[in-house]
Amino acid sequence: MSDEQRDERKERVLHTRVPPSLDDQLKQRARTLGMSVSTIVRHVLLNTFGLVEDIVADSTNAALALGGQEPLGRRPRVRAAERDAAAEGVVLGWQEVLLNVNAVCDRCNAVLRKGRRAAIAVRERPGPRVFLCRKCLARVRAEE
Secondary structure, three states: OOHHHHHHHOOOOOOOOOOHHHHHHHHHHHHHHOOOHHHHHHHHHHHHHHHHHHHHHHHHHHHHHHOOOOOOOOOOOOOHHHHHHHHHOOEEEEEEEEOOOOEEEOOOOOEEOOOOEEEEEEEOOOOOOOEEOHHHHHHHHHHO
């Protein structure tokens, strides 16, 4: 494997300043969920852009409808799992598991508590762990 290929697979580190109250909140939430602060922040960032896009699109469509115009077509939202699949290799399948750690559903952000059933992505190449709740896994099955 070339150095260029190895560099492409590495994740980037993002440094940011946050007020002490947010730092305390992040650490407490991470402890509660049994996850790292880094994982919490990564999930928030990955899902925030899609959420903001949805809010802007809904607001635009509401304004157009009030003005008597046709709403814009919705652009399909790229889910975090799909982004990861492109960056880290194809998701070959989903393995149902009994969680031994707390996690967060990659599609709906539901908190997945230790001791509950969920699904974990089986990837073509190593990458970040991706979990789905049982409802989102059922939707994946329905899409097939």
